[in-house]
Amino acid sequence: MRAGELLGRRARDANGRDLGAIREIRAEAVPRSDGLPELVVRGVIVGRTRVRLFGYQRHDQRGPKALVALIRRLHRHSRYVEWADLDLSGPEVRVRRPFAELAGLDRP
Numbered sequence: 001m002r003a004g005e006l007l008g009r010r011a012r013d014a015n016g017r018d019l020g021a022i023r024e025i026r027a028e029a030v031p032r033s034d035g036l037p038e039l040v041v042r043g044v045i046v047g048r049t050r051v052r053l054f055g056y057q058r059h060d061q062r063g064p065k066a067l068v069a070l071i072r073r074l075h076r077h078s079r080y081v082e083w084a085d086l087d088l089s090g091p092e093v094r095v096r097r098p099f100a101e102l103a104g105l106d107r108p
Helices: 065-074
Strands: 010-012 018-031 037-047 079-082 093-095
Touching: none
Parallel strands: 010 093
Antiparallel strands: 010 018, 018 037, 037 079
């Protein structure tokens, strides 16, 4: 699957709650046996807002306090979903956990 096929797809939690759409893909560089890095997808960010995070969800991020506060407020309902918790078999992404169990972006 390509990133373009995943970004923007609607998502629902285990209870059928609309989570918005997949907004970002989180990956990690992992060394392969030959020493070269390989990107491994660890999870996605789902949310209703189209405003980008620009890294302001991180607690170590410095910047204009008003901008940081605004972006965090806009993303207060956005959630991180681990790759293993995604069901990509249908046109709509199904998250295997309810909204309450998903990690918010405001957690360190």
